[in-house]
Amino acid sequence: xxxxxxxxxxxxxxxxxxxxxxxxxxxxxxxxxxxxxxxxxxxxxxxxxxxxxxxxxxxxxxxxxxxxxxxxxxxxxxxxxxxxxxxxxxxxxxxxxxxxxxxxxxxxxxxxxxxxxxxxxxxxxxxxxxxxxxxxxxxxxxxxxxxxxxx
Amino acid sequence: xxxxxxxxxxxxxxxxxxxxxxxxxxxxxxxxxxxxxxxxxxxxxxxxxxxxxxxxxxxxxxxxxxxxxxxxxxxxxxxxxxxxxxxxxxxxxxxxxxxxxxxxxxxxxxxxxxxxxxxxxxxxxxxxxxxxxxxxxxxxxxxxxxxx
Numbered sequence: 001x002x003x004x005x006x007x008x009x010x011x012x013x014x015x016x017x018x019x020x021x022x023x024x025x026x027x028x029x030x031x032x033x034x035x036x037x038x039x040x041x042x043x044x045x046x047x048x049x050x051x052x053x054x055x056x057x058x059x060x061x062x063x064x065x066x067x068x069x070x071x072x073x074x075x076x077x078x079x080x081x082x083x084x085x086x087x088x089x090x091x092x093x094x095x096x097x098x099x100x101x102x103x104x105x106x107x108x109x110x111x112x113x114x115x116x117x118x119x120x121x122x123x124x125x126x127x128x129x130x131x132x133x134x135x136x137x138x139x140x141x142x143x144x145x146x147x148x149x150x151x
Numbered sequence: 152x153x154x155x156x157x158x159x160x161x162x163x164x165x166x167x168x169x170x171x172x173x174x175x176x177x178x179x180x181x182x183x184x185x186x187x188x189x190x191x192x193x194x195x196x197x198x199x200x201x202x203x204x205x206x207x208x209x210x211x212x213x214x215x216x217x218x219x220x221x222x223x224x225x226x227x228x229x230x231x232x233x234x235x236x237x238x239x240x241x242x243x244x245x246x247x248x249x250x251x252x253x254x255x256x257x258x259x260x261x262x263x264x265x266x267x268x269x270x271x272x273x274x275x276x277x278x279x280x281x282x283x284x285x286x287x288x289x290x291x292x293x294x295x296x297x298x299x
Binding site: 006007008009011013014015017018019020021022023025026041053054060061062063066070074075076077078079080081083084085086088090091092093094095096097098099100117118120121124125128129130137138140143144148149 | 158161166167201211214218227233239243288
């Protein structure tokens with residue numbers, strides 16, 4: 001069991017009550033992905049998974065990543081096929097890491113092997129940049145401007 | 152562990168906090184869906200000139216915004232709603248303490264599940280679709296399955 005504190009509440013994984021949210025990534029190599037997220041972001045590996053159905057599990061800041069190989073439909077999702085991103089430039093959803101000091105994160109995570117698409121760039125209300133993970137997923141890294149208090 | 156006791160918030164005052172970005176067709180429709188079904192808290196509704204909506208749900212935040220072409224910080228990437236909802240790479244995975252209760256409650260609030268909860272190795276699991284067709288897993292570990 002592991003837990004995090006968010007907005008003064010405690011969330012456990014697995015939850016004893018209510019819900020706790022994780023982020024699932026279909027990956028080509030579970031161990032490679034666990035190593036990447038552990039090394040770059042200081043994530044804590046909770047399970048390395050196995051070949052009979054248990055996924056890799058990693059705690060990272062306030063959430064958990066679940067990493068598992070792809071596969072065809074299952075009885076609980078009879079029309080869905082899971083695969084690594086077929087085209088890394090066509091994206092719908094992604095992990096978005098909000099940071100307090102983007103230059104420090106950019107420098108540290110780059111030194112740990114993260115491949116950034118560009119250096120941090122100013123945008124509306126924030127400064128941000130993007131990383132590719134080993135399967136080509138984009139990860140946004142963003143720091144809100146001092147006067148931006150939402151979210 | 153290093154961060155035991157740390158309180159995560161957005162924007163973070165130190166370190167980092169992880170959120171989940173969804174490209175959506177209608178920001179307001181999505182914000183209301185996540186608020187109504189899961190009891191999320193709409194932190195901001197965003198605007199049409201660059202500010203996304205933020206919805207806090209349990210231990211994380213959803214960031215909801217329109218799609219669009221490349222930007223200087225991702226010059227080759229195009230964001231769009233899921234082109235084919237049956238070809239999926241990543242998704243939000245909601246771990247729950249009581250899947251039958253969540254299934255009944257969220258269904259009564261308008262969630263459309265693909266199937267009822269099904270028994271699998273180590274867990275009981277079902278899936279729903281959000282208004283843009285994003286897949287959301289709902290899963291309850293079996294007693295004794297303590298990973299994660």
